[in-house]
Amino acid sequence: MKIGIGCDHNGYELKEQIKTYLTDLGIQYADFGCHSREPIDYPDIAFQAAEEIAAGRLDRAILVCGTGNGMNISANKIAGVRAALCHDPLSAEKARKSNDAQVLTMGAWIVDWPIAERVLSVWLTSEFEGGASLRKVEKVKAKDFRCDQRV
Numbered sequence: 001m002k003i004g005i006g007c008d009h010n011g012y013e014l015k016e017q018i019k020t021y022l023t024d025l026g027i028q029y030a031d032f033g034c035h036s037r038e039p040i041d042y043p044d045i046a047f048q049a050a051e052e053i054a055a056g057r058l059d060r061a062i063l064v065c066g067t068g069n070g071m072n073i074s075a076n077k078i079a080g081v082r083a084a085l086c087h088d089p090l091s092a093e094k095a096r097k098s099n100d101a102q103v104l105t106m107g108a109w110i111v112d113w114p115i116a117e118r119v120l121s122v123w124l125t126s127e128f129e130g131g132a133s134l135r136k137v138e139k140v141k142a143k144d145f146r147c148d149q150r151v
Contacts, residue, residue, distance in 0.1 A: 001124075004052055004061035006032035006045035007108075008071075011064030014108040014116060018062055021120060030058065046074030053102050054080040061103045062120070068107035075103045079144040082137075087111050089122040096126035098133040 003022065007015035012034060022029050032048045034040040042065045049061040063071035068085045075083035083103035084095035087110050095101035104123045106116060128137070 001027065001060065002058045003027060003029045004032055004049040004058045005029050005063070006049045006061065006071075007034055007064040008042040008045060008066070009034055009037050009039050010066035011071075011106075011108040012037050014064045014106070014111075014113070017113050017116070018064070018120065021117060025124075027124070042070040043074040046071045047078065050075040050078035050081040050083070050103060054078050059102065063103060063105045064108050065105075066107055066109045068105040068110065072103075072105040075105065080141070082140065086119055086123065087115070089118045092119045092123040093126050096123055097129045100128035100133075100137050 005015055005018055019029065019031065030052070032045050034045065046063055049058070049063060052058040053061055061075070063075060065071045068087070072083045072085040075081055081103060082099055082101045083105055084091070084099060084101035085105045086092040086095055087106060092104065095104065106119065111119065
């Protein structure tokens with residue numbers, strides 16, 4: 001599995017914990033930044049990671065900002081990407097199994113490390129189940145368009 005990770009300055013500490021967690025699991029990742037606590041705009045990071053997923057160079061991504069909302073909204077702007085904001089294990093499991101979400105977003109102001117670790121564990125080990133959800137995910141995929149294609 002090829003994973004991208006990224007954050008803004010508000011998510012920097014949690015992203016660093018995620019990097020250690022992934023390394024301990026033997027999972028390789030591409031770090032899109034940020035690389036310090038210096039202020040940065042979350043869309044810049046989210047767009048980079050999401051575009052790598054849309055291009056097929058990454059399978060999944062984990063994005064962190066203060067609330068997780070900014071990263072989630074930004075990643076979902078990229079055609080072909082399904083990002084889910086998850087702050088609990090059940091949401092993370094359903095995002096993968098029912099929605100085939102390739103991007104997990106979390107808020108560093110919302111979750112502490114023990115909860116984030118549980119969310120990550122479930123999200124990383126869950127796979128899309130298809131079934132009744134397949135029809136719905138296919139409808140979402142069919143509606144994908146690039147912002148510059150709008151009329």
